[in-house]
Amino acid sequence: LKGSWDGDRDPLAALRRGDPRLLEAFVAAEAGSFLRFFRRLGASLHEAEDLVQEVFLKLYRSAPSYDPRSAFGAYALRVARNAWIDRRRRRGARPEGPPLEDVEGGPVQRRGARIDADRDPSLPAEQSEELRRVARAMASLSEAHAEVIELAILQALPYAQIAVVLDIPVGTVKSRVFNAVRQLRARLEREDEQEARRGQEGES
Amino acid sequence: VSENTGHAGRAPRGEGWSDEDLLQLLLEGRADELARARAESGARQRLAELETFLERWRAPLAELSGAIPPGREERLARRVLARTTRLDTGWRGNVARLTGFARDRLARSALLRCAAVLLLVSAIGLPLLAWLWWSGPQRATLTAKGPETEALEPRLPADSEASQLAQNAPNARDAETGEVSLPDADQVERSLQAAADALRDTTWPRASSSDSWTREPALRWLAMRAKAGSTAVRVPPGAERDWRQSEGRLTGLERALRAELLLDRLALGDPDPPGLEQDLAALGSDADESAATRRLEALALERGRACGRLAPAAWDRLAASGATVGARASDPLDEEWRAALREALASDRRLRTALADASLQGWLEGGGRPR
Numbered sequence: 325l326k327g328s329w330d331g332d333r334d335p336l337a338a339l340r341r342g343d344p345r346l347l348e349a350f351v352a353a354e355a356g357s358f359l360r361f362f363r364r365l366g367a368s369l370h371e372a373e374d375l376v377q378e379v380f381l382k383l384y385r386s387a388p389s390y391d392p393r394s395a396f397g398a399y400a401l402r403v404a405r406n407a408w409i410d411r412r413r414r415r416g417a418r419p420e421g422p423p424l425e426d427v428e429g430g431p432v433q434r435r436g437a438r439i440d441a442d443r444d445p446s447l448p449a450e451q452s453e454e455l456r457r458v459a460r461a462m463a464s465l466s467e468a469h470a471e472v473i474e475l476a477i478l479q480a481l482p483y484a485q486i487a488v489v490l491d492i493p494v495g496t497v498k499s500r501v502f503n504a505v506r507q508l509r510a511r512l513e514r515e516d517e518q519e520a521r522r523g524q525e526g527e528s
Numbered sequence: 529v530s531e532n533t534g535h536a537g538r539a540p541r542g543e544g545w546s547d548e549d550l551l552q553l554l555l556e557g558r559a560d561e562l563a564r565a566r567a568e569s570g571a572r573q574r575l576a577e578l579e580t581f582l583e584r585w586r587a588p589l590a591e592l593s594g595a596i597p598p599g600r601e602e603r604l605a606r607r608v609l610a611r612t613t614r615l616d617t618g619w620r621g622n623v624a625r626l627t628g629f630a631r632d633r634l635a636r637s638a639l640l641r642c643a644a645v646l647l648l649v650s651a652i653g654l655p656l657l658a659w660l661w662w663s664g665p666q667r668a669t670l671t672a673k674g675p676e677t678e679a680l681e682p683r684l685p686a687d688s689e690a691s692q693l694a695q696n697a698p699n700a701r702d703a704e705t706g707e708v709s710l711p712d713a714d715q716v717e718r719s720l721q722a723a724a725d726a727l728r729d730t731t732w733p734r735a736s737s738s739d740s741w742t743r744e745p746a747l748r749w750l751a752m753r754a755k756a757g758s759t760a761v762r763v764p765p766g767a768e769r770d771w772r773q774s775e776g777r778l779t780g781l782e783r784a785l786r787a788e789l790l791l792d793r794l795a796l797g798d799p800d801p802p803g804l805e806q807d808l809a810a811l812g813s814d815a816d817e818s819a820a821t822r823r824l825e826a827l828a829l830e831r832g833r834a835c836g837r838l839a840p841a842a843w844d845r846l847a848a849s850g851a852t853v854g855a856r857a858s859d860p861l862d863e864e865w866r867a868a869l870r871e872a873l874a875s876d877r878r879l880r881t882a883l884a885d886a887s888l889q890g891w892l893e894g895g896g897r898p899r
Contacts, residue, residue, distance in 0.1 A: 339613075344612075344613035347612070347613055348609055348613055348614075351605050351608050351609055351612070352602075352605045352609075355601045355602075355604045355605040355608065356596060356601035356604075359593070359596055359600070359601060359604065360590070360593035360596065361593075363592075363593035363594055363596075364589075364592050364593045369594075369596070369597075369600075370636050373600075373604055376604055376608070377604070377607060377608055377611070380608040380612060381608070381611060381612065384612040384613070454588050455588055455591055455592065458585065458588040458589055458591075458592060459592055462589070462592060473589065476555050477555065477582065477586055477589060478586070478589055478590055480555065480557075482556050483552060483555075483556065498548055498552060499548065501548075501551065501552075501555070502547060502548040502551055505551060505578075505581075506547075508585075509581055512585065
């Protein structure tokens with residue numbers, strides 16, 4: 325999320341007090357963050373928009389039963405994660421993306437997500453290549469590891485809050501984040517080596 | 529990679545930082561502890577590697593969401609607010625939500641868009657087409673059925689000679705002035721009888737396929753004549769009833785054909801075919817008609833005169849037309865009339881396609897001669 329929404333800036337606590345302005349500010353500021361969050365998890369753009377609306381509606385409707393002592397950011401991300409799990413469960417048998425080997429050199433797909441770095445005109449060629457490598461590396465991770473990379477590295481949540489979002493002990497979060505990062509590093513290093521080898525072959 | 533995971537759930541403290549500890553310090557941004565870790569020679573290198581890794585790859589990882597089209601986030605936020613804190617519970621709000629939902633779904637699915645278009649066509653287009661169809665001129669339809677029994681019967685015994693009538697006819701036009709006059713009653717009776725005989729003995733053009741000439745509304749009067757002559761042309765019920773409704777929209781050719789049909793009925797025994805006088809009165813009054821059509825009209829006028837039904841007001845028009853007087857009294861389907869019809873059809877851009885029909889063309893060129 326872009327900002328901190330805990331403590332005095334808790335949108336649901338304010339809504340319970342009868343002040344909707346913080347929630348409105350939260351929606352305006354973080355709609356894009358949630359959109360990107362779902363896109364990275366593997367939702368299409370339309371699907372991600374549906375999910376974002378669903379999350380905000382759930383948050384809004386949960387105001388009467390909301391406990392203001394909890395961290396709002398973690399709470400919101402937990403609602404978002406549950407919405408994503410429900411959506412995946414509903415679409416059930418839909419096949420996940422093709423095996424990684426099938427998409428080498430082409431648009432990278434992971435669990436239905438499509439990251440087409442080649443077709444984004446705003447990206448320089450070098451950056452497109454880098455994105456493809458990152459996408460391939462992320463696609464090689466398990467769902468659980470991809471999830472903690474999202475929460476720990478991109479959302480920058482403290483481990484204690486990740487534990488709340490995922491409903492697992494903090495110790496498990498710690499080892500899971502570490503293992504996820506280790507695997508990602510290993511994969512990216514392999515990608516770098518392969519790239520370097522290809523470069524040498526091209527020169528020779 | 530260190531296997532020390534003993535600090536799980538707590539902030540890492542003291543000596544012997546594990547990689548897990550260092551990663552947590554970096555991700556949670558704990559400045560004091562990071563400073564302590566950097567002071568330790570054993571942890572410094574590992575910390576730097578992790579830091580480099582995170583700095584290097586954090587941005588590309590964030591980019592994996594792909595590009596979000598401009599304005600999309602704002603629209604999404606507005607939609608959310610319209611359903612939460614700014615929810616309008618009035619009818620305007622309901623309409624806005626409904627149209628927003630429909631627009632959203634339509635934008636997402638090409639299949640739904642196709643279905644919506646089909647629904648729109650069904651709901652609006654088909655009733656419109658139906659209305660246009662039913663409000664348009666009645667069309668003649670075709671059938672391959674055999675001759676029908678005609679209710680009209682000739683009034684007079686067939687004891688007259690057409691040639692005698694033709695001989696009487698020239699007297700109707702004054703040799704010096706060119707003026708015409710009505711024939712006497714005896715001549716009229718003979719003309720009608722001869723015409724009835726000729727009509728019964730005529731072979732009419734047949735309608736043999738669905739794209740035949742009878743589909744042309746302007747020619748339905750000819751189709752009706754064929755029906756009256758008991759041939760294989762069926763005129764749909766209601767076509768006759770529509771005669772008066774189409775009044776004022778008839779072309780000269782249509783009016784001439786209709787007058788011929790009414791004169792047929794007169795010859796075949798109907799003492800007062802409805803509308804005959806009006807049609808005869810209107811023939812030749814439109815100066816914009818083509819020469820071929822005006823000739824056809826003049827021939828109908830002459831036949832009306834020979835049957836004693838031409839109003840004096842129309843005499844001048846007949847006189848001005850220069851039509852051969854008297855020749856049609858005995859043979860209403862003579863060669864001259866068929867040639868005039870062929871010419872009139874050929875001169876009409878819309879109707880000339882009817883000449884492509886082999887049956888009609890053959891009949892116009894001689895197939896209608898009395899048997």
